[in-house]
């Protein structure tokens with residue numbers, strides 16, 4: 489299933505990318521500087537948006553089918569020969585404590601098997617005062633009918649969308665992990681299925 493997911497991923501996201509996600513990526517990633525670690529880099533849709541302030545880029549991706557597509561996109565990007573492509577999970581990053589100035593997670597915390605462990609690991613590798621640049625779809629707890637559908641559909645969705653949960657309370661998990669979530673923006677992902685439309689994004693620091 490992960491092979492099929494990797495194959496269709498860019499096509500499934502295309503309308504939303506054009507409607508809003510591409511500009512969200514640019515706004516999130518353009519200001520990052522220093523050592524940047526992207527977890528769950530997928531097919532590499534963030535690659536175009538890193539700015540000249542990034543000195544070291546580490547792309548972490550555990551799925552081999554996604555990694556193959558990422559390698560292909562990387563070869564055609566300005567990061568070719570400079571970014572590091574790593575087979576690892578967000579729950580276990582092969583990096584020293586405080587190694588990163590920024591960690592990037594876009595549409596990944598819905599899929600990691602152990603969200604608290606991934607967030608603890610992200611905190612471990614982020615230097616004090618470092619930034620977590622985040623874009624995630626979340627449980628629509630402000631829309632009870634949508635939230636009910638998210639709960640109902642998650643068991644099936646997880647199977648077809650490679651482990652993705654529709655109903656995660658990611659903002660609460662970020663708070664519990666010690667991130668200040670007060671600056672997060674909640675916005676609808678246009679042209680997306682209603683069950684993944686509720687998103688949060690922003691730059692977070694440790695509380």
Ligand SMILES: C[S@@+](CC[C@H](N)C(=O)[O-])C[C@H]1O[C@@H](n2cnc3c(N)ncnc32)[C@H](O)[C@@H]1O
Nearest residue numbers: 528529530533551554577578594595596599600
């Ligand atoms: C929906 S895709 C998002 C891809 C990309 N970040 C983007 O913004 O388009 C989710 C990605 O998370 C990866 N992933 C799943 N479990 C993971 C884990 N435990 N640690 C890191 N990445 C993981 C998947 O392989 C997939 O590439």
